[in-house]
Amino acid sequence: MTLAVSLRHGFAGFTLDVEFAAPAGLTALFGHSGSGKTTVINAVAGLLAPDAGRIAVDDLVLLDRARRIALPPHRRRLGYVFQDARLFPHLTVRQNLLYGRWFAPRGPGAALADVVEMLGIGALLQRRPGGLSGGEKQRVAIGRALLSKPRLLLMDEPLAALDEERKAEILPYLERLRDETSVPILYVSHSVAEVARLATTLVVMEAGRVQRIGPAREVLSDPGAVPALGPREAGSVLRARLVGQDADGLTRLETSAGMLLLPKVDLPLGAELRVRIAAQDVIVARQRPEGISALNILPAEVVALHLGSGPGAVVQLRAGGELILARLTRRSAEALALAPGLPVFAVLKSVAVAQSDVGGAITGPELLLHS
Amino acid sequence: MTLAVSLRHGFAGFTLDVEFAAPAGLTALFGHSGSGKTTVINAVAGLLAPDAGRIAVDDLVLLDRARRIALPPHRRRLGYVFQDARLFPHLTVRQNLLYGRWFAPRGPGAALADVVEMLGIGALLQRRPGGLSGGEKQRVAIGRALLSKPRLLLMDEPLAALDEERKAEILPYLERLRDETSVPILYVSHSVAEVARLATTLVVMEAGRVQRIGPAREVLSDPGAVPALGPREAGSVLRARLVGQDADGLTRLETSAGMLLLPKVDLPLGAELRVRIAAQDVIVARQRPEGISALNILPAEVVALHLGSGPGAVVQLRAGGELILARLTRRSAEALALAPGLPVFAVLKSVAVAQSDVGGAITGPELLLHS
Amino acid sequence: MPDWLTSDEWRAVNLSLLVSFWASVLSLPCGIAAAYVLARFDFWGKQLLNGIVHLPLILPPVVTGYLLLLTFGRRGPVGAFLEQSFGLVFAFRWTGAALAAAVMAFPLMVRAIRLAIEAVDPKLEQAAGTLGASRPWVFLTVTLPLILPGVIAGFILAFAKAMGEFGATITFVASIPGQTQTLPSAIYAFLQVPGGDAQAMRLVLISIAIAMLALLLSEWLGRRVARRIAGT
Amino acid sequence: MPDWLTSDEWRAVNLSLLVSFWASVLSLPCGIAAAYVLARFDFWGKQLLNGIVHLPLILPPVVTGYLLLLTFGRRGPVGAFLEQSFGLVFAFRWTGAALAAAVMAFPLMVRAIRLAIEAVDPKLEQAAGTLGASRPWVFLTVTLPLILPGVIAGFILAFAKAMGEFGATITFVASIPGQTQTLPSAIYAFLQVPGGDAQAMRLVLISIAIAMLALLLSEWLGRRVARRIAGT
Amino acid sequence: EEITVFAAASLKTALDEIAAGWSAETGHSAVISYGSSGTLAKQIQSGAPADLFLSAATNWMDVLEEDALIDPASRADILGNRLVLVAHGASAPVEIGAGFDLAERLGEGKLAMGLLDSVPAGQYGKEALTSLGIWEAVEPKVAQVENVRAALALVASGEAPYGIVYASDAVAGDAAGDDVTVVGAFPEDSHKPIVYPAAVTATAKPEAKAFLEVLGTEAADAVFAAQGFTVPK
């Protein structure tokens, strides 16, 4: 299933003009505050009638201004998690969660018990939204959207109000949703870590326009995208396969760049997964360092060197079939005399790869579409 | 100015029981969703009448249930940035910003132009809140609170809806507020980076209780606090002094642990500042590594070794007068035969220290209270 | 029947209760529908509808009574139709008194409910829409529960007005003891007789007592509902 | 004066406008105050106040008129006091007609405004409080602007009711042409005489026209205000 | 000088005409507040600024006289009226006498009358039906209304087949093209004489007496008679 979006809309002082396709999997909208992300999602949901445009999910046309087609929101069946939770104040949490059920077609879908468990809201079921904390509200809103058996999921910063631990619990579920169903997800987030872990496709927006679009792996490991994403957030995404669980709790991952040792990844042997490596977590060395706590030392070759205007530099390395980004100071780059073709080592701490940077692999669709 | 809080309050199924003192500077409330942070702030603001407790700013008693004192919210003069922005829908952005002015005492205070400039909301001034994006709303709410000349600032996840760039613009302003005025700030955040950079005092809450409290530097560099903060978030905070700006854009910082080279820090020579070093960004080496891109290599000595139940380990190092935390795998710790007293090197990439981890130093009050 | 009331008075009390109850209950669905349409739609003739709804408020009640007589009387166009098609007769029946009371109370009911609907955040209705609820379902499951305090207010306003309505009722269905003589008609009759003040006052007090009870009940209900909606 | 109106009719039109305008304008502050108190406070006797506010709705208008006559008449306790202390006379003056109309319209006005107040999110008022606004300031700067649509609705209900009020007015201040004869009284008088129907109908149409104009104006105002409050 | 007259509503047409004439002739003016006699009397009790009271019922005049609110010397019965039976549409005249078959004629229909206790036409009507011996039979079919005009309207609209009203109302009703016919008059001895007492109030301006006298002139009588009132000799 693919969502095709093409929109033009003008507010006083702001013009939106975007066009993109969101394949199955998760498409992240990324951009500054006020860049038009919510506006796009609202148009897809049918809450905003854009001046012009067309929105379709495969052959189902949700909107076509030219042909005067505009399905009302309830016929679109999109599960929308709003930036503000918008829970129904007169219903209990349980009733809120089950609201979409009344209208959903019969058939399989997320089970209440599972969603409640995953979101940690079992104790809230009989409460009403009025007394919930900000994070609790948002969790219920996520559950409500999931349980409505949507054709598409729209999520507007669904995790912003949650703490790391809760995020870490919910992310795998979103991954599963992304991978195990063919429900496309349109996802707004300010967190590159989230985006890198979840996104199949990344749409970077700026002032109402699409600035960059592409498979998330490519956009994220493209040194040229560093300014758009923010230097802190650049990094590369490696595809890996789980090949061993060591006794001391480390997991062995095979990548085409070499073997990676990471803190326990709870997946079965043979699982395909993706690992984000932030550019700033990579150290470049001319000779293989000894007596050092970093466990992952990958032989690599300098592909390109991007010197910015500031003190920083981004080096693109090739290790096996993967591209790895490293961010370092211009001074180091010069001290090490880095140049394309130079053989180096990429040094990576095991612990620097946070759990939230390791995600289940994107199967089927992504491989088909973006490889 | 010190805010002393002692509260007991019961909701059905949730009991709050906290006691802490927030000195001048910024006190961060940190804790999971639903742990009671907003409840505490509401009680301080006077929006919730707790079952029992006492709240005072120096000698000014805001609340004392035992003595039946309870100043109404408007007499407390606390600038509250709500988790939901709560802008006045019938007023323009400009009128919203100036609302508190009508009631504030005469005298110096933040200037409208400065606040507007800092928050990047100049283009919105004539708009009404209805059409603002989530982040825009929150920025206006921050401005509104700042402009009301408050005796205290209460901020409930003020930056959660903002993108990194905008955050980076607003953080220095909060630092200035913290340092240049004696206005205490009570600050709720899920982001340890934010907390580490801003907080003078850190209050970690769990299920309605204070789990840890203390000067932020101490709590953050305490290996025992790692579980409470989340392993990814542990780290240490070093005090530094800016001693040089190199031509290639690197800044030299003098710490008692040695010289640090960081990407440009825009402060004058001699400025005191604090630098957070995340435990996961520190590599430990037995011998000084050569030919490596990391610029900061500090001689240190192992103080303590905390092996967790998982594959991870936290090592506390002493370098000069500072404690530095390093997170590594248990396997590395064993391979390097780390033990208390062992001389080692702490390796630190310059770029790993993000701009947001470098903050202006906390002057006066903090030094008096916590040294 | 308490012995301090004559049988005619007792019947007037009963009839007033019957008339007010049915007048407010039966006009409720129309009131909600009219309020919804006025609050949420824009259409040609909206202001006309709005005007018609307000008419009974603007006109002296006697005029409304005459208009009812001309329209809903046995020979009136609507009245004749209703009688032939459904055997529904208003003239000189308590049903006519209920119709008159309902018409007189209608603007009050519609205004109260309309205000409540206008106060419902359309964002919640949108959220319900994205969850698959069609407009009628959104109305039933979100809007209606949220406007319940307004509906209760509208109902009680209508009930109180119906308890006091006199001019339109007596003009439309006259005052036949036991059939169409409501409390206000009885009170009016007493006031017009020299020395009838004391009797009138007794009936006034009964009328007040009933309305107060209804008012208290509505306040209590309204509070309960509002607390539920505050959502804690 | 248009020549299709007699001078008495013309005076009745003017008087009705005068009476309705002042009745609704002057009762507005009291209406807002009563609505605020009923919506936001709990106190002993609240239900009593609520009952008194609703009384004119519950009672047949004639009874209200008599009660006004007994209380505010020259020989009534309040009326005598007001006359002696302030030289303020209601009985058989247009001021009395305005008083009667205001009293009759009061419950409608209060209900509309109260509903609007109850719909204001207390969180916004809290936010204003934290910014230093005391309760009265919060009311003036936040609550009042937000309830403006309700205030407009209350005002127009009161105005329309005042335009149609008849029973209480004619009982309290009689129907003296040029002094207390409002449009409804004039209409009533025409209806009382054989052959007066046509004249009555003319006045009815004038009355409707005026009220419709007021209604249209209020809808237009209400929309503007609501758009401002929707905040876009 | 301007005087204020409180008058029963049914006098409006005639009184307005006479007052206009008086005003043109003397330069004085009479403003007239019409209402039900009971209401007007109560208002006078409450200090209404009335100079002259024209009532449709003697009982209220008696009350005011007891309370010394009128000048008893000025009190006079200035008008009379006849009680008639009206029917809807064009109907044949009937003879109204003892044992009149009104109940049968009504069938399932109602007899429209003024309020039996308070509207004078209702009181006289009940008295007449009683003295004709048919009250028992008719009573369940009576529909009372607030005033005579409303009773007439019920008959005109066909809602009620018959009604009992004053001749003054019925006559003019015919003229106005109402769909009503007078089918008979009640015998004058079947009820107390219908009289309209008038009196100046205790606080009346002198011109009130003058106007009261005008009401007794032949010119005035002609106006009243044209409206269907009877004029006492």
Ligand SMILES: Nc1ncnc2c1ncn2[C@@H]1O[C@H](COP(=O)(O)OP(=O)(O)OP(=O)(O)O)[C@@H](O)[C@H]1O
């Ligand atoms: N109804 C409206 N009227 C006028 N301008 C609007 C309206 N809705 C949105 N805008 C403007 O359109 C721009 C895009 O808004 P949008 O809500 O899509 O931003 P966003 O990318 O979701 O931002 P954030 O991350 O802060 O939520 C903003 O500048 C906003 O002010």
Ligand SMILES: Nc1ncnc2c1ncn2[C@@H]1O[C@H](COP(=O)(O)OP(=O)(O)OP(=O)(O)O)[C@@H](O)[C@H]1O
């Ligand atoms: N009015 C209330 N009635 C009942 N329970 C309440 C009420 N307000 C808060 N609670 C409960 O108290 C607990 C603490 O809520 P609070 O809003 O203080 O959490 P928080 O720490 O701010 O969470 P978050 O980070 O998600 O905003 C929650 O479990 C919440 O459900």
Ligand code: MOO
């Ligand atoms: O409009 Mo009235 O005078 O309350 O029946």
Ligand SMILES: [Mg+2]
């Ligand atoms: Mg947004």
Ligand SMILES: [Mg+2]
């Ligand atoms: Mg909170």
